Amino acid sequence: MLRHPLLRRVLPGIGVSSLGGGMSPVAIGWLALTIAPHSSRGTWVALAVAANLLPGAVGAIALGRWLNGRSGPQLAGWDALLRAVVFLVIAVLGITGTLNIGLYVALIAISAVLQAWGKAGRYTMLSELLPKEQHLAGNSLVNVMLELSTIFGPLLAALIIARSGPAWVFVAVAGTYGLLAATYGFAVPPEARRAVVRGGASRSAGLRAIAGDRALIGLLLLTFGFFAMYGPATVAIPLYVVNELHASAATLAGFYTAFGIGAVVGAFVSGHLQRWPLLGTTIGVVLCFGLALLPLGIGVPTVVAWTAFGLCGAIWGPFPTTTTTLFQRSTPADILPQVLAARTALTGLAVPLGATLGAPMVAVLGARGTLLTSSLALIALGVVAAACVLLSRARPAETDQEELVMEGKR
Secondary structure, three states: OOOOOOHHHHHHHHHHHHHHHHHHHHHHHHHHHHHOOHHHHHHHHHHHHHHOOHHHHHHHHHOHHHHOOOOHHHHHHHHHHHHHHHHHHHHHHHHHOOOOHHHHHHHHHHHOOOHHHHHHHHHHHHHHHOOHHHHHHHHHHHHHHHHHHHHHHHHHHHHHHHHOOHHHHHHHHHHHHHHHHHHHHHHOOHHHHOOOOOOOOOOOHHHHHHHOOHHHHHHHHHHHHHHHHHHHHHHHHHHHHHHHOOOOHHHHHHHHHHHHHHHHHHHHHHOOOOOOOHHHHHHHHHHHHHHHHHHHHHOOOHHHHHHHHHHHHHHHOHHHHHHHHHHHHHOOHHHHHHHHHHHHHHHHHHHHHHHHHHHHHHHHHHHHHHHHHHHHHHHHHHHHHHHHHHHHHHHHHHHHHHHHHHHHHO
16 A cells, blocks of 8 residues: 555545544643533533534535535545634634634534545545455554544543643644645546546435445444444443542543554554455444443452453454445445445444443443443344344255245245
8 A cells, every 4th residue: 555656645635634633622622621511521512523423414414416426536635624614713713712602613513514424434435446355454554543543632632731722733734634635636546536436316316326235324323333332431441440440631642542552453464364255354343342342340440440441442443444444345336425424423423322321331230330231232133143144144055945845846
């Protein structure tokens, strides 16, 4: 992938913008804390985080009629440009002291409207530029960059906040997205930016394409279930550190760092899985992730818990690569951007849904009980998915045998 003549020109922009993406969650939450009324800071932080996730799902459906027929670089470039402009506006208003919390949440929501299309465009571009046998390696390389950003992005954001304040983080993030938009606009040749997919399709074309393919439905349900069942753990882990381990914020940072390091390793390894059955590997990720999360639910020393969560990250690492590759291989090129945008929109709803369920679960079960429940649910999901695949493959064999028997009788 690093020797590919076109990808070599695009990858630096993707890498730098990934760093900006890693900085964004810290900046979004911290600036909300800074400008929100003290009595309702928790509510506004939750709204700001939701505004960075949910509008992408709406945009994936509502803007389909206008964005269908666009090439991968066009979609990814427009998303990057929108992010750069809106984040720069937030930075200017924040630095000048004229940003109020309501306007801030609205601007975050506007910046995320094209998020699903941007992700779809990135992987559609890889599908357009690379032969089928190189899709897995290309997806893996991009995902390695994304996972690396989860390690270094928050640290860099924290440094900027400590020296200059959260608004200046948005200056840096806007710059990274501006560089990515320029990369898609100038580093990608005009013939690669030209629309190569069918235009004029309905805004629900991606959803209808998924609904008409049993394999894609199953893969989408597996992904949605994975994200939703892990969601309560994201709420439980900070409380687990405070209530169960009686530890500090440094211990919590250790969990996230361990997960990020593991995810980078897993994403890198996924590029070398060409000979592995991708569907079986994807189901195995879900099952093994649940098993790796289990030690946190049964109560173990901190170092063991860190190790287990780092293993969760390593197991998670291949998941984005294998699922994206399966969608690329199962979807015709003329409908791929719509399908990937629809997938991103639907799975994007799973994370906030799971996190929402996490609050009452923690109240009833406690942090450790919630982690145990999440772990067991993921294990069950993996077992059910594996059973469904085995049954679906056994039925054609049984049907063929019955036909042979009937033919012998005739």
